Amino acid sequence: MIDPKLLKENLSAISSNLKNKNYMLDKGEFLKIDSDRKELILENESLKNKKNLLSKEIGILKSNGEDSTEKTKSVEVINLKLESIKKLLLEAEEKFKNLLLNIPNILDDSVPIGSSEDDNKIEYYSDNINLLENENQNYPEHNEIGKLLGQYDQEAVTKMSGTRFSILFDKFAELHRALGSFMLDIHTKEHNYKEVHVPLIVNNEALVGTGQLPKFKSDLFELKNKENFFLIPTSEVPLTNILREKVLEETDLPILYTSLSTCFRSEAGSYGKDTKGLIRQHQFDKVELVKFVKPSDSSDALNKLVGHAENILKMLKLPYRKVLLCSGDTGFSSSITYDIEVWLPSQKAYREISSCSNFKDFQARRLNIKYKDKLSKKKDYVHTLNGSGLAIGRTLAAVVENYLDNDGNIKIPEVLRPYMKSEKIIKKAGD
């Protein structure tokens, strides 16, 4: 959530900043809602003040055995007024809050202005270590490879769950598990994150806190037989909500959490996109990285976070590039976002495999997560960041496609071999 005070004081500047994110702020509406609310608050408070004073006087009169009916009547009159004001105030507060909850985060100054992904800024290409030699050849897609190898069966899963789900067998299943373990091990042992096992179902408030709600309900799966329950679209939600309503000591920071979890997305509005394979699923696994840091550290923390995601790709020797998203492509809650895109030979394209964002105080404000400054002892909102480290299904696809050899087998990346019972090659089915 945007700081309402900041917004009010810098209305034009912030409104033009948000315009770059394709959000049109109605300045007049904001000012009106804000002043209406303010007026009601003041009236409410002054009436309560009168009431409190009178009640106190009544107490004194009564203890002296004096008559207090006059004053009691005055309070009754005030209470009637308060009742109607309270109603109006609640409405005004609701309106104000709704407006604020629907305003996206302010963009960082370093975000390039642009309207679509064409305006994103590619900052880095890795050495394309694994690219197969013959670039003109048509490479099979990971799902086709999987089918040939007997590890993947789209028809079977469609019968039980429908499209956008997958079933993996045998070595693919093992590879999937290995990737998760490998990533978690690197993040916990080398990047100092604490591993967390999270719930896959969360309530409405948790999702409002991280920014998925109220605006993006259609992207979520909501449980039907139980009120106010949603499947998580990413473990960012439970991980970030761990510290909700907390005041941390400055010395506690930074706090780094990582989690391997299943994620659920309705993928509404993406009909026909990425219909094959593991790229776009209703259900997928992902290792998530979440950071809570001091505001002064957050920009550095983002660079490190991106580095942690890149590290996994480097260790897997997968070709990738790093992209700074332009203003129009940066998400609702984010101030600045880097995407890591992995090379998929079959698509002859780089595809997003990680998205790393600095939310600054946007989520912390919604979740009320603060820290106490060591010197000034003042409380302030922490900054939160998160990124994928990485999406398992897409990583598996990338490994399968990039490590395909000329015989149609897949070499297991060196770093995964300890996790794969020293299997080096996924053999063709029936061998």
Place this chain on the structure above:
RNA sequence: GGAGAGGUGGCUGAGUGGUCGAAAGCGGCACCCUGCUAAGGUGUUAUACGGGUAACUGUAUCGAGGGUUCGAAUCCCUCUCUCUCCGCCA
């Protein structure tokens, strides 16, 4: 799922209808005293939001929400969390 007990400031813990934002102690901070990392003394010490240059001041907050009342930490209802016991279960 059933039965019971409980949730008060950084902590311990008083407080069952009025001057209670809340005693006392501990802890913290400031100063004083003291010839030395002891003991003692005095004062101070919750948070959020709003008004005022400021001194100061208003509102809210005793797990959460609602109710009764002129007035609620205190009475009533609902929820939630913790603890104990029983049942069930991976």
